[in-house]
Amino acid sequence: MLDKNYDHKTVESRIYKKWEESGYFNPDNLPKRHKKPFTIIMPPPNANGHLHAGHALFVTLEDIMIRYKRMRGYKTLWVPGADHAGFETQIVYEKKLEKEGRSRFNMDRQDLYKEIYSFTLDNKKFVEEEIKILGASCDWSREKFTLEPEVVKEVQKTFKKMYDDHLVFRGKRIINWCSKHQTTLSDVETTDEEKKDAFYYIQYGPFVIGTARPETKFGDKYVVVHPKDSRYAQYKDGDTFEVEWINGKITATLIKDEAIDMDFGTGAMTITPWHDAIDFEIAEKYKLDKEQIINFRGKLLPIAGEFAGLKIAEARPKIIEKLKSKGLLVRVEENYIHNVPCCYKCKTPIEPQIMDQWFVKMKSLAESALKVVDDGKIKFIPDNYEKIFRYWMNNSIDWNISRQIVWGIPIPAKICTSCDFAFPDLKDKESQCPKCKGLLKKDTDTFDTWFSSGQWPLLSLGYSQGKDWKIFHPTDVMETGHDLIFKWVPRMIIFSLYLQKQIPFHTVYLHGLVNDAKGHKMSKSKGNVINPINIIDKYGTDALRMALIVGNSPGTDMSLSEDKIRGYKNFANKLWNIHRFINSNTEKITADLKKISSYSDKILLKELSEITKDITSDFEEYRFYLAAEKLYQYIWHRFADVIIEESKPILAGPDIKAILSRQQTLIVIFSQVITMFHPFMPFITEEIYQTLPIKDKNYLIITPRPK
RNA sequence: GGACAUUUGGCGCAGUUGGUUAGCGCGUCGCGUUUACAUCGCGAAGGUCGGGGGUUCGAGUCCCUCAAUGUCCACCA
Numbered sequence: 001m002l003d004k005n006y007d008h009k010t011v012e013s014r015i016y017k018k019w020e021e022s023g024y025f026n027p028d029n030l031p032k033r034h035k036k037p038f039t040i041i042m043p044p045p046n047a048n049g050h051l052h053a054g055h056a057l058f059v060t061l062e063d064i065m066i067r068y069k070r071m072r073g074y075k076t077l078w079v080p081g082a083d084h085a086g087f088e089t090q091i092v093y094e095k096k097l098e099k100e101g102r103s104r105f106n107m108d109r110q111d112l113y114k115e116i117y118s119f120t121l122d123n124k125k126f127v128e129e130e131i132k133i134l135g136a137s138c139d140w141s142r143e144k145f146t147l148e149p150e151v152v153k154e155v156q157k158t159f160k161k162m163y164d165d166h167l168v169f170r171g172k173r174i175i176n177w178c179s180k181h182q183t184t185l186s187d188v189e190t191t192d193e194e195k196k197d198a199f200y201y202i203q204y205g206p207f208v209i210g211t212a213r214p215e216t217k218f219g220d221k222y223v224v225v226h227p228k229d230s231r232y233a234q235y236k237d238g239d240t241f242e243v244e245w246i247n248g249k250i251t252a253t254l255i256k257d258e259a260i261d262m263d264f265g266t267g268a269m270t271i272t273p274w275h276d277a278i279d280f281e282i283a284e285k286y287k288l289d290k291e292q293i294i295n296f297r298g299k300l301l302p303i304a305g306e307f308a309g310l311k312i313a314e315a316r317p318k319i320i321e322k323l324k325s326k327g328l329l330v331r332v333e334e335n336y337i338h339n340v341p342c343c344y345k346c347k348t349p350i351e352p353q354i355m356d357q358w359f360v361k362m363k364s365l366a367e368s369a370l371k372v373v374d375d376g377k378i379k380f381i382p383d384n385y386e387k388i389f390r391y392w393m394n395n396s397i398d399w400n401i402s403r404q405i406v407w408g409i410p411i412p413a414k415i416c417t418s419c420d421f422a423f424p425d426l427k428d429k430e431s432q433c434p435k436c437k438g439l440l441k442k443d444t445d446t447f448d449t450w451f452s453s454g455q456w457p458l459l460s461l462g463y464s465q466g467k468d469w470k471i472f473h474p475t476d477v478m479e480t481g482h483d484l485i486f487k488w489v490p491r492m493i494i495f496s497l498y499l500q501k502q503i504p505f506h507t508v509y510l511h512g513l514v515n516d517a518k519g520h521k522m523s524k525s526k527g528n529v530i531n532p533i534n535i536i537d538k539y540g541t542d543a544l545r546m547a548l549i550v551g552n553s554p555g556t557d558m559s560l561s562e563d564k565i566r567g568y569k570n571f572a573n574k575l576w577n578i579h580r581f582i583n584s585n586t587e588k589i590t591a592d593l594k595k596i597s598s599y600s601d602k603i604l605l606k607e608l609s610e611i612t613k614d615i616t617s618d619f620e621e622y623r624f625y626l627a628a629e630k631l632y633q634y635i636w637h638r639f640a641d642v643i644i645e646e647s648k649p650i651l652a653g654p655d656i657k658a659i660l661s662r663q664q665t666l667i668v669i670f671s672q673v674i675t676m677f678h679p680f681m682p683f684i685t686e687e688i689y690q691t692l693p694i695k696d697k698n699y700l701i702i703t704p705r706p707k
Numbered sequence: 708g709g710a711c712a713u714u715u716g717g718c719g720c721a722g723u724u725g726g727u728u729a730g731c732g733c734g735u736c737g738c739g740u741u742u743a744c745a746u747c748g749c750g751a752a753g754g755u756c757g758g759g760g761g762u763u764c765g766a767g768u769c770c771c772u773c774a775a776u777g778u779c780c781a782c783c784a
Binding site: 002004005006192209210211212213216224260261263264265268269270271272276278279338339382384385387388391392395482483485486512513517518519550551552553555556557558559560561563564566567568569570571572573574576577578579580581582583584585617618621623625626629632633637640641644645647648651652 | 709711712723734777779
């Protein structure tokens with residue numbers, strides 16, 4: 001006799017092991033009917049911590065797609081992975097070092113690398129274990145780590161190829177510099193923080209200029225106004241002035257340029273090309289001098305005179321004091337609210353700096369990606385993300401791919417110490433500059449993680465080392481978070497098109513954030529984090545999966561509450577008890593459609609076939625949230641509440657034929673429903689299916705779905 | 708400043724191309740132990756679908772407009 005309470009703990013771990021042993025997670029082991037490939041590349045979770053609710057959501061969604069397609073007879077491949085997550089992991093590790101009173105800045109590069117490597121491998125194990133707990137039916141034999149030697153080699157080859165194709169170049173550009181992390185960041189790695197500062201009006205020769213950053217102004221010797229600004233009509237482009245400035249007299253030159261906003265401040269500004277992107281552009285345009293004012297540690301350089309060596313925050317009030325004493329401070333507007341770009345990890349204000357960095361020329365690549373989307377070759381779910389994608393592709397700027405951190409794939413390049421010429425050197429053989437015969441040094445930078453992640457659909461399939469990519473690339477669905485619509489999705493499209501002239505996937509399914517019950521973002525500091533593994537221990541994977549799926553439409557953030565999860569644990573128990581009822585009423589009977597003779601039973605089957613059709617179309621259209629809810633409704637409120645209740649008098653009645661017909665009907669309906677429902681609650685459905693009286697059973701994971 | 712979303716009973720959400728009395732879960736209130744399930748069953752209360760205007764025989768669903776909320780992007784020195 002079965003226990004009247006369903007025990008998820010024993011069932012779930014036992015079943016997962018059986019599935020693994022069956023080998024069916026690997027497409028090569030699937031029965032012959034599985035011919036057409038269906039592939040999903042798992043976005044590799046960062047191997048620097050445990051899984052969170054967002055991971056549980058993506059694993060569930062992808063597993064649903066894979067299980068559905070597998071049961072439909074596809075040769076399904078879901079490639080799991082783990083991401084070394086360059087900058088992200090380095091930051092996690094730096095925090096750990098900080099706690100131990102250590103710092104990466106006084107560590108040997110090799111030692112640091114080794115430490116982070118073993119830290120990452122440890123976390124990778126946790127992550128793998130947790131993905132299994134979530135029920136992921138992915139092919140572990142094909143698991144890829146983003147720092148495997150083959151991956152590194154391929155990524156470096158791509159770099160060389162792009163250099164040869166003039167798509168990668170090294171140049172002095174203005175970049176985003178994080179003074180805390182001592183590295184450059186790409187544009188998508190900065191975030192705006194609202195800050196309240198003072199806004200100063202300062203006399204600059206005959207002009208009054210406005211600034212929130214007086215500490216950058218030491219070297220300013222160009223003042224810019226709009227050519228149509230009547231206030232400055234008496235001055236001509238190129239006029240020079242003697243200006244009494246912070247540390248004495250300088251000669252200033254007037255420039256008239258339309259980049260100026262006449263309505264802002266006084267309509268006149270001085271430029272600091274080394275520390276401002278707009279100023280840099282103006283300086284480039286007119287070939288003006290550029291001078292560094294702030295060093296990479298965020299301290300003032302000797303150009304600041306008496307202020308040299310001071311940090312910006314310390315220097316600012318002192319500089320203002322001096323300007324005041326010299327009578328140059330015109331007025332101060334307090335409470336000036338503006339957005340300041342900051343490091344997306346530590347919120348340190350970004351200090352723009354001019355540096356020699358590697359860049360990818362994005363224009364032609366972005367155009368190629370735009371074209372395949374225009375041609376309808378790649379679809380977005382929900383489709384409004386297509387617009388966001390388009391916007392980004394039309395406005396993409398050159399991509400800085402070098403990072404000054406050790407944790408990542410090394411940029412295989414040499415740089416000339418005398419003429420700065422830089423070029424790829426995959427084999428690390430060159431020692432003399434081909435241009436000036438100067439001494440070469442090895443580039444110590446690593447690639448932006450997205451440079452390698454962008455190639456992941458090919459890399460995870462082995463690319464040039466294996467045959468897999470020829471079978472499984474282009475893949476089918478890329479399922480990922482909507483925040484990666486900029487960071488990741490376009491880059492995968494770009495790289496697959498560039499390297500193989502193929503799209504990497506035909507469908508992009510984007511999920512939203514998993515928030516707490518009240519819709520607030522989960523964060524450790526708020527203490528509202530739902531840990532999926534703890535939840536599973538309490539309610540089971542199946543319950544968590546349902547709670548993550550029902551009512552969660554693509555692209556929108558969802559609220560997850562423990563109440564909701566508990567509700568689906570109850571549902572698991574309901575399923576279990578339906579199963580107990582059916583088992584105890586159908587002893588010594590094997591399912592056989594032909595024995596269903598009564599009219600009312602045939603009506604029930606017809607109803608089921610209509611529901612099946614409806615739910616199948618929901619699956620095909622990626623409406624998992626609807627399919628799951630409809631099945632739930634049918635199972636509980638139609639099958640259990642009505643059909644089973646109606647069956648009780650029939651089964652207890654005198655009509656043998658009617659009893660037999662009803663017994664068959666119950667088995668047929670239940671087994672079909674269980675089969676359809678399997679992608680959502682894989683464990684309990686498999687467990688139940690194994691005890692149903694059906695001939696020639698295999699694992700439910702490869703059982704064909706009803707049509 | 709721009710873009711994209713969201714707004715449906717106390718809370719969280721469905722409602723797919725406009726079509727009968729707008730659904731679900733949780734919660735609330737009654738009642739209930741009957742061949743599975745009290746992690747349950749039966750029943751009930753509770754919504755003028757953000758405001759306004761329009762199209763239509765018919766609008767939660769389409770169009771216009773306003774508002775609130777959220778997210779992203781850009782940015783003024």
